[in-house]
Amino acid sequence: MDLLAVAWPYWHQFFFIIFATIAIGFGFGVLLSKNVVRMAFYLVLSLGSTAGLFFLAGAEFVGAMQLMIYVGGTLVLLIFGVMLTAQKDFINMDTHTQDWILATIVGGSLLMVLLFGAFGAEDWRTPQDINDAHVSATKEATPLGLALTGIRVDTLGESTDAVADGKSGYLMPFIIVSFHLLVVLIGAAYMARTKKLSHATDDKSSRAKLMLFKMEHEEEPLEEAKYVVTHKGKSALNPLDPNDEN
Amino acid sequence: MLLIGTVTVSWYLAVGAVLFVLGAVCMATKRNLLGVLMGVELVLNGANMNFIAFGSKVLRPEGSLGLDGQLIALFVIVLAAAEAAVALAIALNFYNNHNTVDVDRANELNG
Numbered sequence: 001m002d003l004l005a006v007a008w009p010y011w012h013q014f015f016f017i018i019f020a021t022i023a024i025g026f027g028f029g030v031l032l033s034k035n036v037v038r039m040a041f042y043l044v045l046s047l048g049s050t051a052g053l054f055f056l057a058g059a060e061f062v063g064a065m066q067l068m069i070y071v072g073g074t075l076v077l078l079i080f081g082v083m084l085t086a087q088k089d090f091i092n093m094d095t096h097t098q099d100w101i102l103a104t105i106v107g108g109s110l111l112m113v114l115l116f117g118a119f120g121a122e123d124w125r126t127p128q129d130i131n132d133a134h135v136s137a138t139k140e141a142t143p144l145g146l147a148l149t150g151i152r153v154d155t156l157g158e159s160t161d162a163v164a165d166g167k168s169g170y171l172m173p174f175i176i177v178s179f180h181l182l183v184v185l186i187g188a189a190y191m192a193r194t195k196k197l198s199h200a201t202d203d204k205s206s207r208a209k210l211m212l213f214k215m216e217h218e219e220e221p222l223e224e225a226k227y228v229v230t231h232k233g234k235s236a237l238n239p240l241d242p243n244d245e246n
Numbered sequence: 247m248l249l250i251g252t253v254t255v256s257w258y259l260a261v262g263a264v265l266f267v268l269g270a271v272c273m274a275t276k277r278n279l280l281g282v283l284m285g286v287e288l289v290l291n292g293a294n295m296n297f298i299a300f301g302s303k304v305l306r307p308e309g310s311l312g313l314d315g316q317l318i319a320l321f322v323i324v325l326a327a328a329e330a331a332v333a334l335a336i337a338l339n340f341y342n343n344h345n346t347v348d349v350d351r352a353n354e355l356n357g
Contacts, residue, residue: 016253020261027268027288036278043284050265050291054319057258058304062316062323066294069323074287074330081280081334085347093277093348100275107271111263118259123309127252143313144320154313170317177324184328191335194342 016056022049034092040079047071061140148174255306258299266292279337279347283330290326294319 008014022045029042047070054063119125143154150171269288276282299305301315341347 012253013251016257020257023261024264024268027265030284030288031268031272031275036280039281039284043287046265047287047291050295053258053261053295054298056253056304057298057302059298059302059316059319062298062319065320065323069327070287070291074327077327077330077334078280078283078287081283081337084338085280085341090278090347093281095275095277103271103274106274107267110270111267114263114266115260118263119256121256124255124259127254140313140316144316147313147317152313170321173321177321181324181328184332188331188335191332192338 012056016053019049019052019056022046023053034094036082036091036093037086040075040082043078044071044075047075059140061144253305255299255302258295258302258305262292262295262299264292265289265295268292277348277350279340279349282349283333283337286329286333287326290322294322297322 024046026042026046026049030039030046033039033042048067051063051066051071054060054066143152146153147169148171150169152169265288269285269290269292272285272288273282274285276285297311297315297319299315301311301313301319303310303312337347340352344351
């Protein structure tokens with residue numbers, strides 16, 4: 001970092017502009033693309049360059065976690081969802097024009113307010129001298145891990161009795177988020193499991209209704225005994241049917 | 247490069263604001279349930295950008311949040327992963343029951 005800074009003083013701005021352009025550009029790609037598969041890919045690039053911005057801000061550990069958990073985990077999950085639901089009709093879905101108009105007005109005004117706030121405070125606009133000694137590369141992962149177990153090594157020196165409680169670690173949120181993840185994983189696995197439509201004739205679900213509708217409107221009347229109902233919603237020939245000619 | 251000056255917290259806040267607005271508009275306009283989910287991810291990233299900017303000792307040596315900002319950002323990332331898992335399970339359930347991922351068709355609870 002120091003070598004690069006000596007050789008080329010504007011490397012920070014350069015990489016910031018590159019990463020910010022990629023993040024915002026592919027964010028627009030996510031918004032404007034109609035194809036859900038392309039949206040997923042644009043989101044990967046946008047979140048990846050967001051991780052680059054985290055690295056530039058000195059949050060190496062969070063940037064690495066962003067790449068591993070977000071890009072490596074959450075987006076893979078999303079892409080699985082896209083693949084599982086990617087039927088012909090749902091790949092491209094148009095937004096109504098009045099929705100676009102309303103969303104542009106509301107989003108534009110929200111962006112105005114946020115940008116006004118971002119550049120409004122004098123303290124945030126003014127660059128501080130970043131050549132201080134304590135800015136030089138510090139190890140981040142160990143203090144982060146210790147803070148998650150309840151020990152704040154980074155604030156030991158300045159911690160007085162008055163603020164000691166507020167400077168305690170993040171053990172409780174860590175435990176809460178751990179249990180939250182456990183509950184969420186069990187709940188998601190329970191909700192997403194495949195259910196078998198064993199009694200499709202009296203089932204109220206619309207998939208069974210649709211299937212019955214299709215069966216009723218076939219050219220030839222079908223004998224129900226020849227068909228088994230699978231959980232995929234297709235009717236298949238029953239291999240155990242004794243009346244089957246094959 | 248000389249014209250744009252040094253990278254400050256405001257720059258990061260601006261990028262975060264743009265990502266937030268893009269995600270919010272994405273959530274509002276997409277008809278595909280998974281598109282709405284992608285909007286949520288963009289919104290959470292825009293918020294995370296603010297935490298990282300305020301917690302950065304590179305951008306603000308004086309008066310930065312320090313490790314607190316990074317810790318909150320980590321919690322946001324974990325909660326976003328949990329949210330994506332649950333929302334995806336709901337989306338798959340909706341798709342299995344209704345044969346569509348169009349959120350406009352999810353109007354059974356209309357009052």
